[in-house]
Structure formats: structure tokens, C-alpha cells
Amino acid sequence: MKKFFSVAAFLAVALASLGLASFAYVASQEAARFKFEATVDDAMNRIEGRLDLQLSLLRSTQALFQARDGSMSRAEFSAFYDALDVKDNFKGLRGIGYLGFGTTGEEAELENRIQHIHGVDRAVHPPSTQDWRTPVLLYEPMDDSDLTGIGFDMFTDPARRSAIEMAVHSGQPRATGRILLGEESPEIQRVPGFLVFASVTDNSPKANTDPKPDVVGLVFVAFRTGDLFQAALGAAPALPVSAEVFDGAASDEHLFYRSPVTPSSAYGDDFRVTRTIILAGRPWTLRFRPTVGFSEPSSPTIPVLLGLFGLLLAGAVALVARYQERAYEAVSQLHETTEKSLLEKDLMLQEMKHRIKNSITRVLAMARQTAAHAPDLNEFSKSFAARLQAMAASQDMLTRSRWQKADLRELLEIELGQVFGKELPEDMLTGPMVLLDETMTQALGLTFHELATNALKYGEVSESMGALKVSWTVTGQGKDRRLALTWKESSSKPIEPPTRIGFGTKLIDMNIQRELYGTINREYGSDGLVVLIEVPLTPPNKKQAA
Known part of the structure; x- marks a missing residue:
């Protein structure tokens, strides 16, 4: 009313x-x-x-x-x-x-x-x-x-x-x-x-x-x-x-x-x-x-002027009423905004506590696994610092987007840039815009970091940046949309599968399969390595929650 x-x-x-x-x-x-x-x-x-x-x-x-x-x-x-x-x-x-x-x-x-x-x-x-x-x-x-x-x-x-x-x-x-x-x-x-x-x-x-x-x-x-x-x-x-x-x-x-x-x-x-x-x-x-x-005893314009004056008066009354209504609405909105801000602040504190707790758990897990596979302290420090940097880059992207969505291309550019340098070839990354949520951003960020690190150590990317190509597509519609990403490293000599599975490989598999409910396949060939990753853009647990 x-x-x-x-x-x-x-x-x-x-x-x-x-x-x-x-x-x-x-x-x-x-x-x-x-x-x-x-x-x-x-x-x-x-x-x-x-x-x-x-x-x-x-x-x-x-x-x-x-x-x-x-x-x-x-x-x-x-x-x-x-x-x-x-x-x-x-x-x-x-x-x-x-x-x-x-x-x-x-x-x-x-x-x-x-x-x-x-x-x-x-x-x-x-x-x-x-x-x-x-x-x-x-x-x-x-x-x-x-x-x-x-x-x-x-x-x-x-x-x-x-x-x-x-x-x-x-x-x-x-x-x-x-x-x-x-x-x-x-x-x-x-x-x-x-x-x-x-x-x-x-x-x-x-x-x-x-x-x-x-x-x-x-x-x-x-x-x-x-x-x-x-x-x-x-x-x-x-x-x-x-x-x-x-x-x-x-x-x-x-x-x-x-x-x-x-x-x-x-x-x-x-x-x-x-x-x-x-x-x-x-x-x-x-x-x-x-x-x-x-001649009429009174001018016929008097009722017209009276009607016009009444309309002007009605407009003035309505304008004052509207200003009062807006003032009331402003006070109400201010009150609602204040209560909403307090509620959001409480939720943010709770979410921050949860994120910090998850991040500490993830950091501790990485620390234990890195230490278990590192031959010495220097190797542990170097590997652990690089992985922390990858996590920090993902966190930074999410912070800039207010923890809403992160762009897949930007995430690849950041993670690959930390390993290969910021001057990446224009044709290295091809694919449509894909927005990632918090879980996918952190998991894929670590995955890309590990893949880039292995490519730098064991492949020929260090000699030629053109040896690495990353492409992706999106299939399906609505809640059935899936991301299909191809990581291809070209090599002048055949690449053999590793005889021992290291922590980096385990970390990649856990992120793709357990965190994102996806699949990962590695194809070792005479001309290089092809890694095929496919993950749902809406994980099963979120589908059910929705």
C-alpha cells in the first residue's frame, strides 16, 4: 500500500x-x-x-x-x-x-x-x-x-x-x-x-x-x-x-x-x-x-483555472508523498543493507575459517607427500615452494573474482607463466571461454603446475616453447556440460612411460579423479606425450545439492 x-x-x-x-x-x-x-x-x-x-x-x-x-x-x-x-x-x-x-x-x-x-x-x-x-x-x-x-x-x-x-x-x-x-x-x-x-x-x-x-x-x-x-x-x-x-x-x-x-x-x-x-x-x-x-455573470475560465490549480496541487501533494515514500524506502533499504552486511560478514568469516582450514589441510598433505618423495631438504624446499606458489596463484584469481568464477585460459596463462616465463606463444592455448568454480580452479591450478613442471624437466619444452599445445572444448548442455582438455607435448624422440610413479603424478590423479570426478589418460608415443583430461563442469555432488 x-x-x-x-x-x-x-x-x-x-x-x-x-x-x-x-x-x-x-x-x-x-x-x-x-x-x-x-x-x-x-x-x-x-x-x-x-x-x-x-x-x-x-x-x-x-x-x-x-x-x-x-x-x-x-x-x-x-x-x-x-x-x-x-x-x-x-x-x-x-x-x-x-x-x-x-x-x-x-x-x-x-x-x-x-x-x-x-x-x-x-x-x-x-x-x-x-x-x-x-x-x-x-x-x-x-x-x-x-x-x-x-x-x-x-x-x-x-x-x-x-x-x-x-x-x-x-x-x-x-x-x-x-x-x-x-x-x-x-x-x-x-x-x-x-x-x-x-x-x-x-x-x-x-x-x-x-x-x-x-x-x-x-x-x-x-x-x-x-x-x-x-x-x-x-x-x-x-x-x-x-x-x-x-x-x-x-x-x-x-x-x-x-x-x-x-x-x-x-x-x-x-x-x-x-x-x-x-x-x-x-x-x-x-x-x-x-x-x-x-455576457455570463462569471467568467467560464474560472472553473477551468480552478481545475488546473487543483491538478497542480494534486501533483505537488503526490510529489511530496513520493519524496516521503522514497525517504522511507531509503531508510528501509539502509536497514536491510546493514543487516545483510552483518549477515554476509558473518558468513564470510565462517567461509574464511572453512577455507583456511581446508587450505591448511591441503598444505599439510602436500608437505607430507613432498617430504616423503624428496631425496633431500633442498629438493623438498624447491618442490614445496613451487606447489605453494601454484595454490597461491589460484587463490589470487578467486580473490580477484570475489570467489565466484575464474577463467580457464587465464588460469593456464598464470600457471604456465610461472614455469616457462610470461612470454607464451599465442597459439599455445586454444579453446572457448570456460568459467571455473573454486574447487575446479584450485584442483586444475595444481594439475597444470605439475604438468608444466614435468614438461620442463623431462620434455623438450625447455628448448622450444612450440613443443607444448593445450586445447580444450565443452560438450553437452545445461548441467551435463563437460570440459575436455588435451595437453600435448611434442618430442623428437619416443617417450617411455615412467617406471616409478612420483608424487606429482599422484597429485594430478587425485585432483582430477577425486576432487573433480573426472578422468585422465596419458598416451606415450614416438612423437611425444598426450594427456587427455575430461571433467564435469558441474560435479555430481553439486548436481545433487542443486
């Missing part, structure tokens, strides 16, 4: 920091949404205020005609319109008008009213099969030379007819859906808008059996949709909202108005606010999105 403490610390602090950053981000987004909803409420107040102002004009016009029982001259109505200062006070209003009301078959009476108001003969048009006729009697603003709209029966248009029927039966103002305002003409471009109608009733007594409604006419106002909403939303200070208005449900086929300013792509559907209003009995759906001018 200590190994993963720094990682756990980093993850804990990082997760906590990212959690705080996420909370800050969510809070900032909620604050932004609240601010935008407040902006939408402001936009709705402007729109509803503008619509209420326009409808107040309709009510005042209705009251005027109601007071006059629907009877008003063109001059009076024009003066009323001019007094309103529509251009400055009622932006988005296209015009105000008054419709006559009668049943089908009463067209002559309605045409007489047109003649009385405008002084021209104008037929009610177009032809209709509907029950009612509602021609335009008055309209402002209107060019004096253009009376095209006078006499037009709005009841013949389905969109207008539905609103007129509801206004007549309910007695309340009723609005149409989206329509195109203006006469159909290639010279005039019609603009989208809507109409609101309000009925003017007859206050005179009437029999209850008369099926005709007590309506003498209808006042109406016409609005350009774009101008109306632009006047409401475009007033200073400008609101950073993009609005869509739908007649009823929000769908492309019911789209009533769309702001010319496109919404910002930085805000998704979470920032889309929908409101509903009822205008003159007709439901409208308004949908708002923020524009590029919308």
Missing part, C-alpha cells in the same frame, strides 16, 4: 479539485441561465407591453365607433388617426380600419354607406356565398387617390373570417394567424403580419326573435410582424436575445417571426427559454436564445 500512496494522494486531491471545478462550472452555468431567463423576462415585458399598447388603440377606436353607433365620416376618422401620431407612438402598426356588417343580400345598403363616406360608387367585392358581408368602409392611412381596399369583403378570406366570427360571437378582440398584408399585385410586395378585430354593437332596442347579431361593424388594426417585434426588442438598451414567435405550437410551419440576429453557437439547448402568451384569444409560443452579446 505504501507503494501506491503517492498515486492515491494524487487521485484523491485531483478528484476533489475536479469535483470543485465541476461544481463551480455547474454553478456558473446555472447563474448564466438565471441571468438569461431574467433577460427573457425583460424581453417578454417589452413584447407584452408593446402588444397591450397596440390593443389599447384597438379598444379606444372601438369605443369611439361604439359611441357613434358605427357612424363616422372619413374626415373625422382621418383626424382621429393623425392625432394618434402612429409613426412615433405605435411602431409596427400598419393601419386602422372599420368594416361594415351585414348579411348576404344587404350589399346595396353597404354600398350606399361607401357612397356616403367616400363619394364614389364602390361595389362590395369579391362575390361571396357566405352568410355575412364585411366590406372595408374606412381605413387609415390611405392615399386619397387610391380607394382599392374600400369595399373589400374580409369575410371572404378564411384566415380573417375565423377571427371575425369569434369577435362577433364573443364580443372580445380576436386575432388572426399569420397573413400577408396588402392587395395581390406584382407592383406591391406583400408583408407578413396579422389583424385583430373587435365588434361594434348596436345599442338600440331589438326584438329577441331577430337572428341577426346586434353588430353594426368591426374595427380592426393591422400589424407588420417584423416591425412590431423589432420595435419591442430593438429599443435601447438592446437585449442580447434572438427570438422566434410561433402561432400556436413551436414548429416551422407555424413560424410567425424570427429575429434577424442569429443565436450564439456557444450556448446549447439548455439556454433555450420558451414562453407562451395569449394575444386576443390566440396562443403564441415564443422561444428565446442568447446572442453573442450575452
Whole structure:
């Protein structure tokens, strides 16, 4: 667990920091949404205020005609319109008008009213099969030379007819859906808008059996949709909202108005606010999105900076934890190293005692055997000193390798160098690298020393160093590897086997056969001596121990 403490610390602090950053981000987004909803409420107040102002004009016009029982001259109505200062006070209003009301078959009476108001003969048009006729009697603003709209029966248009029927039966103002305002003409471009109608009733007594409604006419106002909403939303200070208005449900086929300013792509559907209003009995759906001018109450970079700071803090905490972990590991390793050093020291002392004991035993055995075969003290001293030197050379090699392994070629070079001199021919020794353990190093070191000494005494190596060749190979694999070494001394005359076996020969045989569990064969021939030595690189006792 200590190994993963720094990682756990980093993850804990990082997760906590990212959690705080996420909370800050969510809070900032909620604050932004609240601010935008407040902006939408402001936009709705402007729109509803503008619509209420326009409808107040309709009510005042209705009251005027109601007071006059629907009877008003063109001059009076024009003066009323001019007094309103529509251009400055009622932006988005296209015009105000008054419709006559009668049943089908009463067209002559309605045409007489047109003649009385405008002084021209104008037929009610177009032809209709509907029950009612509602021609335009008055309209402002209107060019004096253009009376095209006078006499037009709005009841013949389905969109207008539905609103007129509801206004007549309910007695309340009723609005149409989206329509195109203006006469159909290639010279005039019609603009989208809507109409609101309000009925003017007859206050005179009437029999209850008369099926005709007590309506003498209808006042109406016409609005350009774009101008109306632009006047409401475009007033200073400008609101950073993009609005869509739908007649009823929000769908492309019911789209009533769309702001010319496109919404910002930085805000998704979470920032889309929908409101509903009822205008003159007709439901409208308004949908708002923020524009590029919308500014959030708090910077969105604050949660990002908070998250980055948290990650840096997590990294710092993890770094401190890692340093503490390493310090603890260093103390633990120091303690383990100290205990291991003490244990190794004790083992080395025990091993040294064992090696010294073995070496003393080997030296005593060599001393006894050398003394038994030496003819005099000088010969004993010389032979014993040479053998001690061979042992010392082997010990020195093992000491330099920390008692691990000794190289066979290096061992031969040292032992042969002590006998023949250090300048050995390059082709005297051939074979691959072979690493020897302690037992093999000491045994082969003495063996090579004895063989070299005999070659110097009895062979022709003293006359020519080329007379001696030592080669070796390794056979087998794994624990079955064996060393096969050939010691070949060339001679110009035949070599006979010795008649007496000396201590050196016995020492060689004991080292190869007893110490190394190997075999040794000597071949005496007419051209010299060949000694064949074969030993396992892993002695049997070590195989079993392994």
C-alpha cells in the first residue's frame, strides 16, 4: 500500500479539485441561465407591453365607433388617426380600419354607406356565398387617390373570417394567424403580419326573435410582424436575445417571426427559454436564445483555472508523498543493507575459517607427500615452494573474482607463466571461454603446475616453447556440460612411460579423479606425450545439492 500512496494522494486531491471545478462550472452555468431567463423576462415585458399598447388603440377606436353607433365620416376618422401620431407612438402598426356588417343580400345598403363616406360608387367585392358581408368602409392611412381596399369583403378570406366570427360571437378582440398584408399585385410586395378585430354593437332596442347579431361593424388594426417585434426588442438598451414567435405550437410551419440576429453557437439547448402568451384569444409560443452579446455573470475560465490549480496541487501533494515514500524506502533499504552486511560478514568469516582450514589441510598433505618423495631438504624446499606458489596463484584469481568464477585460459596463462616465463606463444592455448568454480580452479591450478613442471624437466619444452599445445572444448548442455582438455607435448624422440610413479603424478590423479570426478589418460608415443583430461563442469555432488 505504501507503494501506491503517492498515486492515491494524487487521485484523491485531483478528484476533489475536479469535483470543485465541476461544481463551480455547474454553478456558473446555472447563474448564466438565471441571468438569461431574467433577460427573457425583460424581453417578454417589452413584447407584452408593446402588444397591450397596440390593443389599447384597438379598444379606444372601438369605443369611439361604439359611441357613434358605427357612424363616422372619413374626415373625422382621418383626424382621429393623425392625432394618434402612429409613426412615433405605435411602431409596427400598419393601419386602422372599420368594416361594415351585414348579411348576404344587404350589399346595396353597404354600398350606399361607401357612397356616403367616400363619394364614389364602390361595389362590395369579391362575390361571396357566405352568410355575412364585411366590406372595408374606412381605413387609415390611405392615399386619397387610391380607394382599392374600400369595399373589400374580409369575410371572404378564411384566415380573417375565423377571427371575425369569434369577435362577433364573443364580443372580445380576436386575432388572426399569420397573413400577408396588402392587395395581390406584382407592383406591391406583400408583408407578413396579422389583424385583430373587435365588434361594434348596436345599442338600440331589438326584438329577441331577430337572428341577426346586434353588430353594426368591426374595427380592426393591422400589424407588420417584423416591425412590431423589432420595435419591442430593438429599443435601447438592446437585449442580447434572438427570438422566434410561433402561432400556436413551436414548429416551422407555424413560424410567425424570427429575429434577424442569429443565436450564439456557444450556448446549447439548455439556454433555450420558451414562453407562451395569449394575444386576443390566440396562443403564441415564443422561444428565446442568447446572442453573442450575452455576457455570463462569471467568467467560464474560472472553473477551468480552478481545475488546473487543483491538478497542480494534486501533483505537488503526490510529489511530496513520493519524496516521503522514497525517504522511507531509503531508510528501509539502509536497514536491510546493514543487516545483510552483518549477515554476509558473518558468513564470510565462517567461509574464511572453512577455507583456511581446508587450505591448511591441503598444505599439510602436500608437505607430507613432498617430504616423503624428496631425496633431500633442498629438493623438498624447491618442490614445496613451487606447489605453494601454484595454490597461491589460484587463490589470487578467486580473490580477484570475489570467489565466484575464474577463467580457464587465464588460469593456464598464470600457471604456465610461472614455469616457462610470461612470454607464451599465442597459439599455445586454444579453446572457448570456460568459467571455473573454486574447487575446479584450485584442483586444475595444481594439475597444470605439475604438468608444466614435468614438461620442463623431462620434455623438450625447455628448448622450444612450440613443443607444448593445450586445447580444450565443452560438450553437452545445461548441467551435463563437460570440459575436455588435451595437453600435448611434442618430442623428437619416443617417450617411455615412467617406471616409478612420483608424487606429482599422484597429485594430478587425485585432483582430477577425486576432487573433480573426472578422468585422465596419458598416451606415450614416438612423437611425444598426450594427456587427455575430461571433467564435469558441474560435479555430481553439486548436481545433487542443486
